[in-house]
Amino acid sequence: MFRQSTFRTVLIALTLFLGTYFTLPTILGPDSMKKIADVLPSALVPTKSVKLGLDLQGGVHVMLEADKVGLMRDLVRQLQEDVRRVLRTERVAPTGGIVAQQRGVSLRVPDTAQRAKVLPKLQELATPVANAVIGNTGQRSLEVVDLGDGLIQLAVTDAEINERVRRATDQSIEIFRKRIDPDGVKEPSIQRQGLERIVVQVPGAKNSKEITDVLQPGKLEFRMVAEPGAAPNEIETLQYREEEGGGAIQVERRVLVQGEDLTSAEPGFDQRTSEPVVNFRFNVKGAQAFAKVTTENVGKPFAIILDNKVISAPRIISPITQGQGQISGRFTVEAANKLSILLRSGALPASFTLVEERTVGPGLGRDSIAAATVASAVSAGAIAVFTLATYGVLGGIALVALALNVVLIFACMSLIGSTLTLPGIAGIVLTMAVAVDSNVLIYERIREEQMAGRSAISALDAGFTRALATVLDANITGFLAHAILYFVGSGPVKGFAVTTCIGIATTIFTAFTLTRVMVAFWYKTFKPKVVPI
Template structure:
């Protein structure tokens, strides 16, 4: 018996046990413990949020059509993403309506106001001539003046805007140039000297959050159409809570059934596979937390599905292992040959599933994308645990001196 292999096995088992125990966090009122879910954002169906229906109307500058509705959707998407909302659902309904669903919004009224705000920026001279608009902006970032500490939004113009601003400030030295947002004068500073660097700033904000909101609106661009809110309602998580509880129970029952089957049919390799399955679950949930994958009910379904695929890979490997043992090979040679012969089959099945997940992610939206991402993470992790981790565990188990082939399912 090689005590080094025994110590390695015990060290890995102890480490996984500690991680599993100390990573559990109470997340849902009806689901007491889920591992590693503290850093995983939840979708609308699990934590609630706001559902908004917007109706676009014609303006003198633009009429409602397919192109302007597409522009409107893109602007709202940029705004919502910049505000940090997880996995928003934005889709067109009919010819002139947009459905916007935002998960985990703390202040729905403020969120809606920010979404539908026109955000039309103008720079006007003393005689009322518009010299620049938001279309001339390259970037807008909130910040603090290092000298005075006042909150401001720093503007950077594109090449055309830089040229316009330089010409306007040169021609208006000693005169004011007003900065106007949605018809409201934010500032009316007097030009002291020509500004040729293509930068300006807007001051007078109470805090960085207010400045950040304005910066986001300016960067995302002005809405191309007049937009009215015709429906706004808060969506509670009660609908998903019952489904979530059932999903978790189904996952636990399925996991126990799989573990018992693997141990009963494949014996020692099955026990190794059960342990690898726990490692797989912890790795997947840790990746979800690191990537801020939005967890929805379809995402939970993808997690359970990929867990089944991880077990399926182990089944293929262990069947190959039994065949190699029956031919009279030594245990270590049989393990290596079993993994080598099973690799192609495992790779083929996982690649085809990854292609399906890629199609779902590209053409889907909202929960469908969440399902595709969760499935992709699960498949890649299952290949690692099945091919690398399980193999390492079996090699160390063989090195402990347990050579009886009956314990390996043969």
């Protein structure tokens, strides 16, 4: 009765040791851990620590919104190309060409036989809309309608637009992470908010400009400069970058090679002029396309375009078949370095507009830490006074379990790379109350069993055994509620939910399993006739 197996005791001790071990970087700081690493093998020294959020150490907060109109425009342009390819394959020439509309395209095929031949092929362009979470949604990407009088309309569906926006937002998150933290040392928080918004938080950053500078699309294209007499619907007018003196130039709409075919982009210096440049290299596909273009257009100018701004329009002197080249354009060293980062990380699948931007000073973060420390200390003190006054020795055991509970919370947060925010601290304080509440349930049950005439050891055993169901029920219910908060919430709500969920999980371990072992050890040592409760 009320005995603890050696295996369970060793397992609990090992858990507490590992918890303390993984909390060391958070408690001691990076400088102390470096000194320890000089003595011990680096593989044995933990490095992950709990990161402080924007509200605790200051930094930059930026909210971005995907440009649905621009994304829709790209979808329509791609749809035009797909329809043109189908018509070319079926040898059908529409009257009046392929007309772009706000959400699709339309074309007129007066001949009934040709329309009957091409309509099934156009309907094949309507593919199922697939979602990363639920798979096939049962909806189609396009609505293909024969409006009569030879007019065929292809319209992009709402399901396809929403899925494209969601996919573009998710892809952009990883691209932003590569651009903002190319070396992996800034540890920014980048999360999707809703369908089309992204929140970027960079703790410790002092200037929002260094963040917003890398949020431009970074879409690199190579197009031919339009020749005189080219069809108006096949060309467009683009502006030169301001650094190039401004002005406009007409280029073909057809993109010959895209930046997505780049394998590397590094800043460097021109060997002749010593000006900063960006040296790039294509993959096999890009190298073949670039070689084909430069071979077929020797003597003609082609435009290097970044985010719809022309960097330069050099003339092709000779075929470029090595799959590498150089971008020059009156860059500064800093501008060349930023451009190389943009190109290496890849182009954004959609443009983003700045919705919100603010900088939080470190002074405010220090004030938040000070206030949170005071609040936590007062809460811990109140809990300690109540527990000791009500339960005496067993209350002291509960406080030791509570302290170890906080250690395990920080250990888990370190392992998963969680960020500690002000709402997160509130979650930890709430967890302390929940942990003590679990001990109260157990101790009150022990008191009831003792008042019913049971011996000390029998009351202890019955108290822990019979209170377990209530403790589990209360904590599992709380865990599920905060898990829902995590999945449907965002920003500070997520931080609160994470720490509370971790705290509830560790509470079940410390309030029941650990406390039971410590109470058993106390009883074995002192063998009281009556539980002092």
